[in-house]
Amino acid sequence: MTGGMRKKWIRKVWHGTAHPEEAADHEVLEQRMKVFAVYALLFLLLTVVRYSLGFSSVDGGVLHARVVEALLGGDNWGRQALVASQEFPLIPTVTLLGAEVVAVPLGLTGTHLLVAVVQVWTLSYLVRLTPAGWMARLLGVVIVGIMLLFPFFRDTWAVSDPHWVVAVPLMAMVYHGVCWTDTEQLRDVVMVGVAAGILVFCGFTGIFLSLVMLALFTMQLRHSRSLTARDIYGVRFVLWAPWCYCLALSLLLSWLIMGDPWPGWERLVDQIRIVSLEVFRQECWTLAGALSPAMAAAAAMGVLTVKTPIQKMGIWLVTGLVSVLVTGVVLNSVKVFAAGFSVMMMILGTAVVVLIVSTFRWEARYLTRTVCCLIVLGLAMLGTAQDTPKWEEMQTGVLPSSPTASRITSLMDRFWPEARVVVPTLRAATIFGKAGQDRFLASVDFYEETFRDRAREEQLFLLVPPCNGIFYPTDNHVLADIHRHGRPWLMLENEWASGWQLWRCVLYTP
């Protein structure tokens, strides 16, 4: 069969015999498919290139991978971790799960594959923020390259962290928000709303960022050229409905699996309650100081957009950037891991620069502003080059040291070889969840009453993690209280230098 005949045959099979083979719409559809195929190939190629460039590992990524392992293994604590943690939230976990399913048969690493795909996707969004045309798009790529000279951005770009997934909804929101100001198409509002909704499942940083950006976007609707008052009501609904629904859904899922809608939020509230103002202020100062040059640059660029066509978007993005910084600094200061913080900082920072510089560069009258932007960017780069703090190191530790599983079982086996040990909290579950499912009962939550009921039926131990604010709040928490004071029905079997405690429950009578 010749090529032409094969093509005809494929057309017949696909489009049917009812319509002429040479119909114009077939050509149009096939043309579109070809364009799509070219983009898909380019995407694949860039993903392969990014994958082969390598990644640096971070604790958060390792921990996330263990949650996914637990989910794939059908462990209950995996399901609990999926819905009950704002630090290792649902969207990164679910997408990592999908990536693992695809990557493992191909002999790849799920996290690396996910990050590579997301970064290429993000790049495509960043490039499309520029004005149309090949030169402008190329300039976009160059600017992204320049931004990677910032040590903070370069480090973030290199990490193998599933939280990178937040970049996609965030860039979708930014890109469609920018498009809306230009064309005012309904689809852009829908995409902004949906992306904001997805960000709700990306942890506290995502929730607060989307809240701020949606609020500002809604306020800017008043200046719309095409919307009537009646339309604005509907557009507001379209913008906010996904956000509200996703928030309600996250609480519902948590309630369904944990029996409590608030566990992720309670952690934040507990931490805020116990933190001292002095420590909080000091932490904030240190963390914010590390990012001040980049922030100052972003703010300066925001100012440069005044009285330009991108003024509204400049203000929108810089406000988003500030809200991420504030959220991240506050969360980390109260020892709550700000999921996806560094990725969001990097993406918004890069988006601000790409949008502003490429737009200014393309209009000759903004030559002075272009030069100003480049100077500000250069100064910021010099500022960060002096001191290159590793943001990941400054964040709350996520994968602390722990005793080995074999050491714990050997302690139990001395007199109670059939006994099992309950391992509460998410981080402890990630460490011991796979250590021998028959001996280690990992659980994200811990209820004293439930533990005692169970301990009356079998010999149980309780492995209490260190009371250092990483696993649970250091005050007003049942585990903190046990760690300090024990319980009349618990006997301390061993305590490690790192702060881990192994308690034996004495309620069981054989």
Added chain:
Amino acid sequence: MVDKKNTTFRRRNFAQAEQTIVRWQKYAGYTLLVGLVAAGIFNWRIELLVINGMITAFYLVSSVYRVFLIDLSLRNWQAISVETTELNEHRSQWPPYLVLVPLYQEADVLPSLIANLRRLDYPRDKLDIRLLVEEDDDETLTATREMALEEPFSVVVVSDSYPKTKPKACNVGLEGSDARYCVIYDAEDRPEPDQLKKAVLAYDRSPEEVACVQAKLNFYNPDQNALTRCFAAEYAMWFDMFLPGLDALHAPIPLGGTSNHFRLDVLLEIGGWDPYNVTEDCDVGLRMFTRGWRTRIIDSTTWEQACPSLQHWIRQRSRWTKGFIQTYLVHTRRPFRQMIRLGISNYSHFQLVVGGTILCQLVNPVYWTLTLLWFVFKTPLIAQFFPGAIFAMGVVCLFVGNFTFAYCSAVACVRRGLGHLTGYGLLMPAYWALMSYAAWKGTLQLIRRPHYWEKTRHYAADAAVETEGIRQQRSNREAPHK
């Protein structure tokens, strides 16, 4: 007055719904039933697990497909748009146009109908408006006589014979016409006055293979009650988002009940409407596509009356489902031949649009009940039919799918200019429950009275309150013609 009383109804040259299922379909049904019973005796748990898996997967595919269509319509709006200013620039001569208006027990709405049709902006000498009145409908016949209608109106009396359906009346109405184009309006319709001219220009701009131009439908009384609000939201989604998505893919389009502007020669060539099919519009759209003709969507609206009575709404909706099933069965009588004619792509569209709509409406109550039972009682019996992947798909359909469609209804309302109705998107699940009830009613009726036409009651203008915003919209679009 043209009297068609003695016109005999002729058999047509295409598969009709006169016989609901043909012999092989009957035997296939029996075989399936026996197979299901046998499998159930062998191991009912595995059988239910497999069925559940298949339905859940279909649900997921169907949901993704619909979202894809909606996204296409949002990003790739391909309706043929004709500006009012262009109407008289491009043509000085207009072709003869036949307007068919089937009426049954519509004496109440007749005055407003005539007023609306008189507002059509089209040369009177080129217009032939035929009111198709059933022979036994004395009330409407008397009302038409009392109105002493002049040209271009005429009354065609449709003989009282079986089946007593709208498509049969329309077939009678076609006879003896030399028009180039033909359109159907319902008794309560308020087409935009320039719609006929826009349709003609749309044909001028379309390739030869386009044989039908479908105008968009929406309601002039959406704010009458909660039912009409939800109905308006659903219509907005169907005509403003779903059909344009199909149009963008050049897929077969199930036509709406009115405001489809046909090329008369093509309509006659394909045999007109199936008189036994109670959604003849859907059938004729598919049949035209199968014969190599296409439908396009035009950016002009016909304002209809949303049925404000739950009882009559269920009657209307059950007829639609019954007709969809009839259409599905007729078009799958020769499945392989149909697949060859349509191709894999269009055959999949047909299965997902027609088959998927029916299946989802019928199966929804089962899954809602299971979900409710699981939430309330946490029954392990239910959990065992949702292992791993099926559970994941089910969760996506439940939490993502349902919200997505309710949300899309809200988006469609904004697009249609009914922004104030967006909140009613949240009520859509209750509306879907009503749709499922009606779907089951229609399915059962298909067995007992397959050709019975459940008449939609139309209310006189004062009973169906026009929404202020809609009046403004209509006025804006009709302004040049006042």
